[in-house]
Amino acid sequence: MKYVETPARPGQAASGIPDVDVTLHVNGDVYRLRIDARVTLLDALRDHLGLTGAKKGCDQGACGACTVLSEGRRIVACLALAAQYDGREITTVEGLSDGDAPHPMQTAFARHDAFQCGYCTPGQIMSAVALIAEGRAGDEADVREFMSGNICRCGAYPGIRAAIREVASEGPDASL
Known part of the structure; x- marks a missing residue:
């Protein structure tokens, strides 16, 4: 500290x-x-x-x-x-990162091309991390609903949702 x-x-x-x-x-x-x-x-x-x-x-x-x-x-x-x-x-x-190691959500966003211009990406990642920690990544409809406060003007939503589903499948400890 x-x-x-x-x-x-x-x-x-x-x-x-x-x-x-x-x-x-x-x-x-x-x-x-x-x-x-x-x-x-x-x-x-x-x-x-x-x-x-x-x-x-x-x-x-x-x-x-x-x-x-x-x-x-x-x-x-x-x-x-x-x-x-x-x-x-x-x-x-x-x-979010652990030293030089990116957070699992950051890695998943890159793997799923969950960004284009990247401007919204930090806010999307922070919401995605919280969404999983809150236990709100139950299904596709939940992810859509609880990520609806984050707008992506490039339309990278399919990649964003895929990244969230990937990290959510790894369990709640992967989010925070």
Whole structure:
């Protein structure tokens, strides 16, 4: 575990909204931030911590490109304020691999060509990992339903579902 403190900012942003101190536990590392109270979790991850795996797609919570896990549960980071996740565990796509070994879902996505442009892939993978951990990969209809919050504009859905079914067949321990 490493501990990273970002540079301090003055106590109040130019907007008059106070800054807040937030401690985020991301991918096993602890980050202390002083940020504007309105900063989303997505912006904190991308702009303050340099973790760019979660993508800014619609910025309205509709596309799922920014999906991350908080204590194992899926969240769309563009709609969550970073301050809401003070002290909570966050996992991004960067935190799934085990050292140099990719997560089984990442491997399955590659094997099944479950991406084309790749923009939605991190959010799809995070949702897929959570879907299996939640026990919601029972059949094709379940996978479709519980992945419906993640949009792929390239239409790689057959490969995405095949990757999820592959990892789900390996058992729940393969997901997290």
